[in-house]
Amino acid sequence: MTSAPDTAAASRGxxxxxxxxxxxxxxTSFGGPIAHxxxxxxxxxxxxxxxxxxGYADLVALAQFLPGPASSQVGFALGLLRAGPLGGLVAFLAFTxxxxxxxxxVALGASLVEGPIAAGVIAGLKVVAVAIVAQAVVGMARTLTPDARRAGIAVAAIAIVVLAPGILGQLAAIVVGALAGLLLCRRPREEVESSTRFGVPKAVGIACLVLFGLLLAGLPVLAAAxxxxxxxxxxxFFRAGSLVFGGGHVVLPLLEAEVVDPGWVGAADFLAGYGAAQAVPGPLFTFAAYLGALSEVGPGGVAGAAVALVAIFLPGFLVLVGVLPFWDALRRRPGAQALLRGANAAVVGILAAALYDPVFTSAVVDGPTFLLAVGCFVLLVAVRVPPWAVVLVGAAGGVLIALVSGVAGVA
Structure with missing residues (x-):
């Protein structure tokens, strides 16, 4: 049976x-890809x-399998679903x-993270991310792990991610969850739920995959020539975007190898930009704009930032659009639906593990920040305050905690 949200999703905006x-x-989206x-x-x-x-969980599971920034790929796909190709492009631009x-x-000389008030804002925004991710875990668990089998898959995914941290552990958790779903979560054909369709023609998908392969293989040859x-x-930057799975912090060592090792950007500047990237909303992949603006190779400034930004996001979007038409067809099959039930349960486990580390452990450092996190969670879940308003509350709370701590330290 199709749910009310599914009916609403079918309409175009x-x-x-x-x-x-x-x-x-x-x-307003602070806190990294899991929070996004x-x-x-x-x-x-x-x-x-x-x-x-x-449908949302299916999309998240797919993004985890593909190279590129997972949260930005999900956002692009949601824009594509709602308003077609232009909607996908607008979603990417507005979010990025x-x-x-x-x-x-920052690269051109401004500063975003100096002083105790700025530090308090950043600390408060990290706390908001705790509440946002906790709300997502609770809500998705209610829908995607409604029985003992799928709850068990989620717990197994948590164990895998804890024992094997990093993107390899996440991929392993999804693969194990999918296989467990195939064995444990099958349903008769008539009970298989309908799928959200993105309307990407197969010819367009194939063209995107071919273009991705040509650019990945051809850009190094062209650059050398x-x-x-x-x-x-x-x-x-295209190579860095092509070789990272899950996005977020995973891309940092690749970027360091591409721009610091050859001397395009100094190590101190790289670290300063990484610190600034933690203080801004949106995807961490926008760190590429900072590096492109500073790079001694390329046009530098705004033009260099634009080249780096397009190059690092393009491979993930080409692969996503390339896969979507085949994904639409595949996930309507009963066997694939069973795989996805297990994979979606594993996604819940991955989010739950990430809620603890790094989201909770990096944000909740004492009693006051724990109290602020609980307050933000209650505002989201019980009072139903919009997330953007909770962001403002969290930032103000972080500043208040910083000021009170400073006064107490002086006293």
């Missing part, structure tokens, strides 16, 4: 609606009902450009 939704997410998935769920699944819970602009400003600075810069 406008590009303006996508722009407004993702621009607000772009300026929580923000998306709260706003676009629960409140706006662009997609149902199961606020943080990219801030990081380019012409030695043009802009091609060298694009090649470095």
């Amino acid at each position: 406008s590009v303006g609606e996508v722009l407004r939704a993702f621009l607000r997410l772009g300026v 998935l929580g923000y998306f769920r709260a706003d676009l699944v629960e409140r706006r009902r662009w997609i149902d819970e199961k 450009l606020p943080s990219a602009a801030l990081l380019v400003a 012409v030695r043009a600075p802009v091609v060298l810069l694009a090649d470095a």
Whole structure:
């Protein structure tokens, strides 16, 4: 039986609606990729009902398997679902450009993270991420682990991620969950739920996959042949975006190898930019804009930032669009649905493990921050305050804690 959210998700919206939704997410979504998935769920699944819970979990599971920034891929796909190709592009731009602009400003001399008040804001925003992810885990667990078998798969996924931290552990958890779902979560054909369809033609999907392969193989050859600075810069960032799974912090060692090791960006500047990237909303991949603006290879400044930004996001989006038409067909099969039930349960476990480490352990450092986290969670779940408003409450609470701690320290 199709749920009400699924019916709502089937209707198309406008590009303006996508722009407004993702621009607000772009300026309020702090806390990294796991938190971003929580923000998306709260706003676009629960409140706006662009997609149902199961379709959203399917999309998250797919993004975990593909190279590129997982949260940005999910956001792009949601924009695509709501308003077609232009909706996907607008979703990406609105979610990405606020943080990219801030990081380019940092590269060109501005400062975002100095002083006790700024530190308090950052600490408060980390606490908000705890509440957002906790809300997502509770809500998704209610829908995606409704029985003992799928709850057991989620617990097994937590164990795998704890024992094997990092993206390899996450991929292993999803694979194990999918196989367990195939064995334990089959249903008769007539009970298989309908799937959300993204409407990408197979020809377009194949073209995107071919273009991805051509760019991945051809850019290094072109860069070696012409030695043009802009091609060298694009090649470095396209390769980094192509070889990272899960996105987020996983991309940092690849970026360091591409720009610090050859001397394009100094190590101190790299670390300073990474620190600034923690203080801005939106995807961590926008760190590429900072590096492109500073790089001694390429046009530098805003132009260098634009080249680096497009190059690092492009491979993930090409692969996503390339896979979606086949994903639509595959997941309507009963066997694939069983795989996805297990994979979705594993996603719940992965989010639960991430809720503890690094989200909770990096944000909740004492009694006052724990109290602030509980308060933000209650505002989200019980009072139903919008996430953007909870962001403001968390930032104000972080500043208050910092000021009180400073006064107590002086006394």
